[in-house]
Amino acid sequence: MYRKEFLKEMGTSLFQTMKNVYEPFIHDDLQKVEEVMDQTLGIKWVPLMSSDDSSSKLEMKFINGSPIMVIRDGANIHVLSGICHECSNIITVTTLYSTGKCFNCEKEYNFKTKQGDLSLKTIPVKKKDHVIYIGFDKEKKLGGFSA
Incomplete structure (x- = not known):
């Protein structure tokens, strides 16, 4: 050498x-x-589900009384507030067409094409020890709205 x-x-x-x-x-x-x-x-991490859970690609869940939408895109998971950012009403989710719609302000979003006029607030997500956690405000606010 x-x-x-x-x-x-x-x-x-x-x-x-x-x-x-x-x-x-x-x-x-x-x-x-x-x-x-x-x-x-002021973020508190709350367990959402197991990372091995392979439910539908779009679903609505209620965590601490607040609606959230869970969107699976392959291995990626996105979590959005289930409350309309404009009028503070609950968004209605249609899993068949992968859409979310606010019936109060008539705004809609298609999760397949990623198009629509409904503004959605993202909720932080982290994965630890095969569990997916979502972050919400310690003051019991999830996605920016009171629970």
């Missing part, structure tokens, strides 16, 4: 060793930062 190859291998090994030693500490620090950010923003 030439000196140049030896020094290159030593550098790679040293970097890998340092990475293996400090990785648990960095992971713990990142979890602490995440917890502090959640407390600062």
